[in-house]
Amino acid sequence: MSVKQASYGKDFVRVLKVIREAEGKQTVVEMTVRTLLSVDTDEFKKSYTEGDNSLVIATDTQKNTVNVLAKQHDVQCPEVFATIVANHFVEKYSHIHVAEVSIIQNRWSRMIIDGKSHPHSFYRDGNDVRSALVTVDDKKGITIKSGIKGLLVLKSTGSAFYGFHRDELTTLAETNDRIFSTKVDCQLLWNKFWTLDEVKLMKNEFMRGWNVARDVTMRIFATDESASVQNTLYKMCCDILRQVMKVEEVNYSLPNKHYVNVDLKPFGLRNEGKEAEVFLPLAHPSGLITATVARKSQGKI
Numbered sequence: 229m230s231v232k233q234a235s236y237g238k239d240f241v242r243v244l245k246v247i248r249e250a251e252g253k254q255t256v257v258e259m260t261v262r263t264l265l266s267v268d269t270d271e272f273k274k275s276y277t278e279g280d281n282s283l284v285i286a287t288d289t290q291k292n293t294v295n296v297l298a299k300q301h302d303v304q305c306p307e308v309f310a311t312i313v314a315n316h317f318v319e320k321y322s323h324i325h326v327a328e329v330s331i332i333q334n335r336w337s338r339m340i341i342d343g344k345s346h347p348h349s350f351y352r353d354g355n356d357v358r359s360a361l362v363t364v365d366d367k368k369g370i371t372i373k374s375g376i377k378g379l380l381v382l383k384s385t386g387s388a389f390y391g392f393h394r395d396e397l398t399t400l401a402e403t404n405d406r407i408f409s410t411k412v413d414c415q416l417l418w419n420k421f422w423t424l425d426e427v428k429l430m431k432n433e434f435m436r437g438w439n440v441a442r443d444v445t446m447r448i449f450a451t452d453e454s455a456s457v458q459n460t461l462y463k464m465c466c467d468i469l470r471q472v473m474k475v476e477e478v479n480y481s482l483p484n485k486h487y488v489n490v491d492l493k494p495f496g497l498r499n500e501g502k503e504a505e506v507f508l509p510l511a512h513p514s515g516l517i518t519a520t521v522a523r524k525s526q527g528k529i
Protein backbone atom coordinates (compact mmCIF):
# COMPACT_ATOMS: atom_id res chain seq x y z
CA MET A 229 0.00 0.00 0.00
CA SER A 230 1.12 3.55 -0.59
CA VAL A 231 -0.08 6.99 0.39
CA LYS A 232 -1.63 8.44 -2.77
CA GLN A 233 -2.41 11.92 -1.48
CA ALA A 234 -1.95 13.54 1.90
CA SER A 235 -2.07 16.98 3.44
CA TYR A 236 -2.54 18.25 6.97
CA GLY A 237 -2.88 21.55 8.75
CA LYS A 238 -4.94 23.64 11.18
CA ASP A 239 -8.57 24.44 10.56
CA PHE A 240 -10.72 27.16 12.13
CA VAL A 241 -7.87 29.43 13.22
CA ARG A 242 -9.92 32.45 14.25
CA VAL A 243 -8.28 35.86 14.27
CA LEU A 244 -9.52 39.40 14.82
CA LYS A 245 -7.08 42.17 14.00
CA VAL A 246 -7.51 45.78 15.08
CA ILE A 247 -5.90 48.26 12.72
CA ARG A 248 -5.13 51.60 14.38
CA GLU A 249 -5.24 54.47 11.94
CA ALA A 250 -4.84 58.23 12.29
CA GLU A 251 -6.85 60.32 14.81
CA GLY A 252 -8.34 57.43 16.77
CA LYS A 253 -9.90 55.76 13.74
CA GLN A 254 -9.77 51.97 13.84
CA THR A 255 -10.68 49.18 11.45
CA VAL A 256 -11.24 45.52 12.30
CA VAL A 257 -10.74 42.38 10.23
CA GLU A 258 -12.16 39.08 11.48
CA MET A 259 -11.20 35.91 9.69
CA THR A 260 -11.11 32.16 9.97
CA VAL A 261 -8.03 30.59 8.44
CA ARG A 262 -7.23 27.05 7.34
CA THR A 263 -3.71 25.92 6.50
CA LEU A 264 -2.95 22.69 4.64
CA LEU A 265 0.54 21.46 3.85
CA SER A 266 0.97 18.78 1.16
CA VAL A 267 2.82 15.64 2.07
CA ASP A 268 4.22 14.78 -1.32
CA THR A 269 7.59 13.05 -0.90
CA ASP A 270 8.39 9.50 0.25
CA GLU A 271 10.45 10.92 3.09
CA PHE A 272 7.58 13.11 4.32
CA LYS A 273 5.02 10.32 3.83
CA LYS A 274 6.88 8.38 6.53
CA SER A 275 4.92 10.58 8.95
CA TYR A 276 1.88 8.54 7.90
CA THR A 277 3.45 5.15 7.18
CA GLU A 278 6.05 4.90 9.95
CA GLY A 279 5.03 7.45 12.55
CA ASP A 280 8.22 9.39 11.83
CA ASN A 281 7.35 12.95 12.89
CA SER A 282 10.73 14.50 12.14
CA LEU A 283 9.42 16.49 9.17
CA VAL A 284 6.03 17.30 10.65
CA ILE A 285 5.43 21.02 11.18
CA ALA A 286 2.92 20.65 14.01
CA THR A 287 -0.52 22.02 13.28
CA ASP A 288 -0.08 24.05 16.48
CA THR A 289 3.01 25.67 14.91
CA GLN A 290 0.91 26.41 11.81
CA LYS A 291 -1.70 28.15 14.02
CA ASN A 292 1.03 30.19 15.73
CA THR A 293 2.40 31.12 12.30
CA VAL A 294 -0.99 32.54 11.26
CA ASN A 295 -1.14 34.70 14.41
CA VAL A 296 2.43 35.96 14.10
CA LEU A 297 2.05 36.79 10.40
CA ALA A 298 -1.26 38.52 11.15
CA LYS A 299 0.60 40.74 13.64
CA GLN A 300 3.39 41.50 11.15
CA HIS A 301 1.39 42.02 7.93
CA ASP A 302 -1.63 43.73 6.48
CA VAL A 303 -4.58 41.32 6.64
CA GLN A 304 -7.23 43.46 4.97
CA CYS A 305 -6.97 41.75 1.59
CA PRO A 306 -7.54 38.01 2.22
CA GLU A 307 -6.00 37.01 -1.12
CA VAL A 308 -2.71 38.74 -0.23
CA PHE A 309 -2.62 37.56 3.40
CA ALA A 310 -3.40 33.95 2.41
CA THR A 311 -0.52 34.13 -0.07
CA ILE A 312 1.81 35.51 2.62
CA VAL A 313 0.96 32.57 4.90
CA ALA A 314 1.18 29.86 2.20
CA ASN A 315 4.39 31.34 0.80
CA HIS A 316 5.92 31.39 4.29
CA PHE A 317 5.55 27.61 4.64
CA VAL A 318 7.01 26.89 1.20
CA GLU A 319 9.93 29.33 1.64
CA LYS A 320 10.83 28.43 5.22
CA TYR A 321 10.70 24.64 5.03
CA SER A 322 12.60 22.95 2.18
CA HIS A 323 10.43 19.81 2.37
CA ILE A 324 7.18 21.77 1.91
CA HIS A 325 6.48 22.17 -1.79
CA VAL A 326 2.79 22.97 -1.79
CA ALA A 327 0.77 24.90 0.79
CA GLU A 328 -2.91 25.80 0.61
CA VAL A 329 -4.42 28.53 2.74
CA SER A 330 -8.09 29.37 2.91
CA ILE A 331 -9.50 32.49 4.56
CA ILE A 332 -13.09 33.34 5.35
CA GLN A 333 -13.56 37.02 6.24
CA ASN A 334 -16.67 38.13 8.12
CA ARG A 335 -18.44 41.41 7.54
CA TRP A 336 -17.86 44.15 10.11
CA SER A 337 -19.24 47.34 8.57
CA ARG A 338 -18.67 50.70 10.16
CA MET A 339 -21.66 52.19 12.03
CA ILE A 340 -23.06 55.49 10.87
CA ILE A 341 -24.04 57.54 13.93
CA ASP A 342 -25.72 60.94 13.48
CA GLY A 343 -24.81 60.73 9.79
CA LYS A 344 -21.09 60.21 10.52
CA SER A 345 -18.89 57.11 10.21
CA HIS A 346 -18.08 55.98 13.73
CA PRO A 347 -14.31 55.62 14.34
CA HIS A 348 -14.43 52.28 16.17
CA SER A 349 -17.92 50.71 16.12
CA PHE A 350 -19.08 48.13 13.61
CA TYR A 351 -22.09 45.90 12.84
CA ARG A 352 -22.76 42.70 10.95
CA ASP A 353 -24.67 43.94 7.89
CA GLY A 354 -25.00 40.56 6.18
CA ASN A 355 -24.15 36.95 6.78
CA ASP A 356 -22.34 36.48 3.51
CA VAL A 357 -18.58 36.12 3.79
CA ARG A 358 -15.63 36.92 1.61
CA SER A 359 -13.35 33.97 0.89
CA ALA A 360 -9.89 33.50 -0.54
CA LEU A 361 -8.29 30.20 -1.42
CA VAL A 362 -4.60 30.30 -2.28
CA THR A 363 -2.28 27.49 -3.31
CA VAL A 364 1.44 28.19 -3.42
CA ASP A 365 3.23 25.45 -5.35
CA ASP A 366 6.98 25.84 -5.78
CA LYS A 367 6.77 24.39 -9.31
CA LYS A 368 3.32 25.37 -10.57
CA GLY A 369 3.13 28.90 -9.15
CA ILE A 370 0.42 30.65 -7.15
CA THR A 371 -3.26 29.96 -7.74
CA ILE A 372 -5.79 32.37 -6.22
CA LYS A 373 -9.54 32.06 -5.97
CA SER A 374 -11.73 34.78 -4.46
CA GLY A 375 -15.25 34.11 -3.37
CA ILE A 376 -18.56 35.31 -2.04
CA LYS A 377 -20.34 32.73 0.09
CA GLY A 378 -23.80 32.71 1.58
CA LEU A 379 -25.28 35.88 0.04
CA LEU A 380 -29.02 35.27 0.46
CA VAL A 381 -31.19 37.11 -2.08
CA LEU A 382 -34.83 37.02 -3.12
CA LYS A 383 -36.90 38.74 -5.80
CA SER A 384 -40.68 38.56 -5.71
CA THR A 385 -41.22 38.88 -9.48
CA GLY A 386 -39.16 39.26 -12.66
CA SER A 387 -38.48 35.55 -12.93
CA ALA A 388 -40.02 33.00 -15.29
CA PHE A 389 -39.47 29.36 -16.15
CA TYR A 390 -41.24 27.91 -19.20
CA GLY A 391 -40.51 25.99 -22.37
CA PHE A 392 -38.63 23.25 -20.54
CA HIS A 393 -38.64 19.61 -21.70
CA ARG A 394 -41.82 17.73 -20.81
CA ASP A 395 -42.39 14.00 -20.60
CA GLU A 396 -44.50 11.54 -18.60
CA LEU A 397 -42.54 12.40 -15.42
CA THR A 398 -43.04 16.17 -15.69
CA THR A 399 -45.61 17.77 -13.40
CA LEU A 400 -44.14 21.30 -12.99
CA ALA A 401 -46.37 24.03 -14.43
CA GLU A 402 -44.84 26.68 -16.67
CA THR A 403 -44.70 30.11 -15.10
CA ASN A 404 -43.91 33.62 -16.26
CA ASP A 405 -43.98 35.07 -12.76
CA ARG A 406 -42.41 33.37 -9.80
CA ILE A 407 -40.33 34.06 -6.73
CA PHE A 408 -36.59 33.61 -7.27
CA SER A 409 -34.42 33.14 -4.22
CA THR A 410 -30.91 31.78 -3.87
CA LYS A 411 -27.91 31.70 -1.59
CA VAL A 412 -25.05 32.83 -3.78
CA ASP A 413 -21.75 31.04 -3.83
CA CYS A 414 -19.47 32.72 -6.38
CA GLN A 415 -15.80 32.06 -7.07
CA LEU A 416 -13.35 33.99 -9.24
CA LEU A 417 -10.22 32.27 -10.52
CA TRP A 418 -7.42 34.78 -11.14
CA ASN A 419 -4.63 34.47 -13.71
CA LYS A 420 -1.67 32.51 -12.39
CA PHE A 421 0.95 34.39 -10.34
CA TRP A 422 4.58 33.43 -9.75
CA THR A 423 5.84 35.57 -6.86
CA LEU A 424 4.53 37.03 -3.62
CA ASP A 425 5.53 40.51 -4.82
CA GLU A 426 3.34 40.13 -7.91
CA VAL A 427 0.42 39.17 -5.66
CA LYS A 428 1.03 42.11 -3.29
CA LEU A 429 0.87 44.52 -6.24
CA MET A 430 -2.61 43.19 -7.03
CA LYS A 431 -4.13 44.18 -3.67
CA ASN A 432 -6.35 46.96 -5.06
CA GLU A 433 -7.45 44.78 -7.96
CA PHE A 434 -8.45 41.93 -5.62
CA MET A 435 -10.47 44.43 -3.56
CA ARG A 436 -12.09 45.89 -6.71
CA GLY A 437 -12.72 42.46 -8.26
CA TRP A 438 -14.53 41.22 -5.18
CA ASN A 439 -16.67 44.37 -5.00
CA VAL A 440 -17.48 44.10 -8.72
CA ALA A 441 -18.53 40.46 -8.22
CA ARG A 442 -20.83 41.36 -5.32
CA ASP A 443 -22.34 44.37 -7.14
CA VAL A 444 -22.82 42.45 -10.40
CA THR A 445 -24.42 39.53 -8.57
CA MET A 446 -27.00 41.83 -6.96
CA ARG A 447 -27.54 44.10 -9.98
CA ILE A 448 -28.08 41.28 -12.49
CA PHE A 449 -30.18 39.37 -9.98
CA ALA A 450 -32.42 42.40 -9.45
CA THR A 451 -32.66 43.69 -13.02
CA ASP A 452 -32.61 40.58 -15.21
CA GLU A 453 -36.01 39.40 -16.46
CA SER A 454 -34.87 35.91 -15.60
CA ALA A 455 -35.66 33.10 -18.06
CA SER A 456 -34.10 30.58 -15.70
CA VAL A 457 -31.52 30.43 -12.93
CA GLN A 458 -29.11 29.05 -15.56
CA ASN A 459 -29.49 32.08 -17.83
CA THR A 460 -29.23 34.65 -15.01
CA LEU A 461 -26.13 32.88 -13.68
CA TYR A 462 -24.50 33.04 -17.11
CA LYS A 463 -25.18 36.79 -17.39
CA MET A 464 -23.56 37.36 -13.98
CA CYS A 465 -20.44 35.45 -15.03
CA CYS A 466 -20.10 37.35 -18.32
CA ASP A 467 -20.49 40.73 -16.65
CA ILE A 468 -17.75 39.96 -14.11
CA LEU A 469 -15.42 38.66 -16.84
CA ARG A 470 -16.00 41.87 -18.81
CA GLN A 471 -15.18 44.11 -15.85
CA VAL A 472 -12.28 42.25 -14.26
CA MET A 473 -9.79 41.35 -16.97
CA LYS A 474 -7.40 39.44 -14.72
CA VAL A 475 -10.09 36.97 -13.77
CA GLU A 476 -9.91 33.86 -15.95
CA GLU A 477 -12.99 31.98 -14.83
CA VAL A 478 -16.10 32.63 -12.79
CA ASN A 479 -18.01 29.89 -11.04
CA TYR A 480 -21.44 30.15 -9.42
CA SER A 481 -23.33 27.64 -7.38
CA LEU A 482 -26.94 28.78 -7.01
CA PRO A 483 -29.50 26.76 -5.10
CA ASN A 484 -33.00 27.48 -6.39
CA LYS A 485 -34.86 27.96 -3.11
CA HIS A 486 -38.44 27.18 -4.00
CA TYR A 487 -41.49 29.09 -2.77
CA VAL A 488 -44.81 27.48 -3.63
CA ASN A 489 -48.15 29.21 -3.53
CA VAL A 490 -50.47 27.82 -0.86
CA ASP A 491 -53.74 26.26 -2.04
CA LEU A 492 -56.41 28.50 -0.52
CA LYS A 493 -59.29 27.18 -2.69
CA PRO A 494 -60.80 25.26 0.27
CA PHE A 495 -61.33 28.69 1.84
CA GLY A 496 -62.87 30.19 -1.27
CA LEU A 497 -59.76 32.32 -1.90
CA ARG A 498 -57.81 32.62 -5.16
CA ASN A 499 -54.05 32.36 -4.66
CA GLU A 500 -52.75 31.45 -8.13
CA GLY A 501 -51.03 33.28 -11.00
CA LYS A 502 -51.34 37.05 -10.66
CA GLU A 503 -53.35 36.60 -7.47
CA ALA A 504 -50.70 34.51 -5.70
CA GLU A 505 -49.72 36.31 -2.51
CA VAL A 506 -49.23 33.65 0.15
CA PHE A 507 -46.33 31.24 -0.36
CA LEU A 508 -44.75 28.36 1.51
CA PRO A 509 -40.94 28.60 1.66
CA LEU A 510 -39.76 25.03 0.99
CA ALA A 511 -36.75 24.00 3.05
CA HIS A 512 -36.02 21.00 0.83
CA PRO A 513 -35.53 19.99 -1.87
CA SER A 514 -33.99 22.90 -3.73
CA GLY A 515 -32.69 23.05 -7.27
CA LEU A 516 -28.95 23.45 -7.60
CA ILE A 517 -27.64 25.28 -10.64
CA THR A 518 -23.88 25.58 -11.17
CA ALA A 519 -21.52 26.61 -13.94
CA THR A 520 -18.01 27.79 -14.57
CA VAL A 521 -17.70 30.36 -17.35
CA ALA A 522 -14.29 31.06 -18.88
CA ARG A 523 -13.01 33.48 -21.51
CA LYS A 524 -13.03 31.79 -24.92
CA SER A 525 -9.54 32.92 -25.91
CA GLN A 526 -7.45 36.09 -26.03
CA GLY A 527 -9.73 37.70 -23.49
CA LYS A 528 -12.86 37.48 -25.68
CA ILE A 529 -16.05 36.19 -24.10
Ligand SMILES: O=c1[nH]c(=O)c2[nH]c(=O)[nH]c2[nH]1
Nearest residue numbers: 389400455456457458484515
Ligand atom coordinates in the same frame (compact mmCIF):
# COMPACT_ATOMS: atom_id res chain seq x y z
O1 LIG B 1 -34.56 28.20 -13.28
C1 LIG B 1 -34.85 27.01 -13.20
N1 LIG B 1 -34.07 26.08 -13.79
C2 LIG B 1 -34.34 24.74 -13.75
O2 LIG B 1 -33.59 23.90 -14.32
C3 LIG B 1 -35.49 24.35 -13.04
N2 LIG B 1 -36.07 23.15 -12.78
C4 LIG B 1 -37.18 23.37 -12.02
O3 LIG B 1 -37.94 22.47 -11.57
N3 LIG B 1 -37.32 24.71 -11.80
C5 LIG B 1 -36.29 25.34 -12.42
N4 LIG B 1 -35.97 26.64 -12.51
